[in-house]
Amino acid sequence: MLTNSNTTYTPGYLAGWYLAGLLGLAAALPAQAVDTTVSAEFKPSVLNPGNNKFINTTPCTTHPVFCGLQGDEQPTLLPIEVRNRLLIKDDSVRNRLFHRFPGQRTVNLVHAGSGANFDVLFKFAAIGAIYHGPASLNDVINYNFHIPENSGAQCSNGQRLAWGSAGSISSGYTWAITDSSQSSGGECNSIPLRNDEHDPNYLIRSLMMGYKLLTPNPLTLPNGEYTGQVSFSVGAGQELDLGDGDYSDSVLNINFVLTVEHDFQLDFPPGSDRAVLQPPNGWNDYLHKGVTPARLYRNQPFNVHSSGPFKVHVNCQYSNGSRCMLRNNADNHEVPLQVALTLPPGIQNSSGSTVSRELLPISSAAASSYHSVQAVFGKRAQLHFDVLQTDVEQMLSRAGSTYQGNVTVVFDAAL
Incomplete structure (x- = not known):
């Protein structure tokens, strides 16, 4: 009888945008921490079985220009504002468009149920702001306000966006952060x-930050929700610094919620609950020539759908402690039964090898571990049941009797 029970670091990355939204807080309010949540998920798709990246699911509720960004980039509100932000024509870079940003951070994410955890690497990949004031940034800087000074050193215009027009009181921009500065942190300013x-006197209504989140390969992670948090100090001279002014908050907490939803399904044809063992070429050579069959076997095909890790072991009605046994109903004589597994390409064992006729252990504690290197959908697999020739000879010495035993193959996918 066959049963299916519900039930490891290849880098990928997730990119996105943060937008800090106007809360209308008075400058006199005391400094405080503000929280925002970034969410992402991994769901395998039959249309894209090679996908091994988390997809950003953080809702986009802000400026339509940024909501329309393609690919992995997607905005979300990050509630920070800066009042009394001065833009002055002098030699201080802090009185221009100015950003200081921190370097990369390691964030530990923990599985909500099991406590299993893994590290991700968080990086600022772009930074910008929306200014609201008496004149457009076009008017007070020029139409190239969106290009940072010394472009390419720590920040560049890259493929980022800017808007604003003469006489407009709202202007926005983002600057791409160079790869080296994503790791180390840095400062950028306008001309x-x-x-x-x-x-x-200006008001920064929104702080915009693009990010990269380097994660393990989600194909190696068990199903479930993983959460973690990273914090940054905010304000003049702090990790996130937009120049001098009155900041609504002094600490930014970014909460991460990453969800893994693997697919796992086994499809067996009708009649798979019964396996009759036969010689490879039938019984003709034995019946007419007396030739002992090299083995008795049955290969049981099935289809597998899987995108995550799982384990397999067998439970035996009769066993000798390490292998399943078949028992003769007449005198209780037993012979070993080998139970092996073949899995399709895209699934590997714990050694990173393809799985072909791999013998299965008989206890859950010793279960064989497998993982997907690519999501597989409806691919052919096989169970192999074999009695070897030396044991077949013992069985034939008891001609006319029946050997039988129940074997349960347990697929544990932690769904």
């Missing part, structure tokens, strides 16, 4: 202001 014939 100097071209005029100071305006009220210098």
Whole structure:
């Protein structure tokens, strides 16, 4: 009888955008921490079996320009604002468009049920802001306000976005952070202001940050929800610094929620609960020539759908402690039964090898471990049941009797 029970680091990355939204907090409010959540999921797809990356699922609730970004980039609100932000024509870079950002951080994510955990690497990949004030950034800097000074050193315009027009009171931009500065952190600023014939007092309504999240290969991770948090200090002279002004918050907590939803299903044809063992070429050579069959066997095909790790072992009605046995109903004589497994390409064993006629252990404690290197959908696999020739000779000496035994093959996929 065959049963199916419900039931490891290849780097990938997730990229996205954060937008800090206006909360309307008065500058006199005390500094405090603010939380935001980034979510992502991995779900295998028959249309894209080679996918091994988390997909950003953080809702986009902000500026339509950024909601329309393609690929892995997607915005979300990050509630921080800076009031009384001065833009002045002088030699201080802090009185221009200015950003200081931290280097990469390791974040530990923990499985909600088992406590299993893994590390991800979080990096700022882009940074920007939406300014609200008496004049457009086009007016006070120029139409290239979105290009940082010394572009390419720590920040560059890259493929990022900017908007604003003459006379507009709302202007926005993002700067791409260079690869080296994503790891180390850094500072970027705009070119100097071209005029100071305006009220210098601005409000930063939104802070925009692109990110990369380097993760293990989700194909190696058990199903479930993984959570973690990283914190950054916010304000003048802090890890996240947008220049001098009155900050609504002093700490930013980014909460991560990553969900893994593997697919696992076994499809057996009708009649698979009974396996009659036969010689490879039938009984003709034995009956007419007296030739002992090299083995008695049955190969049981089935289809497997899998995208994550799982374990397999067998339970035996009769066993000798290490192998299943078949028992003669007449005198209780027993012979060993080998139970082996072949799995399709895309699934490997714990040694990283393909799985072909791999013998299965008979206890859950010694279960064989397998993992997907690529999601497989409806691919052919086989169970192999064999009695070897030396044991077949003993069985034939008891001609006319029946050997039988129940074997349960347990697939444990931790779903």
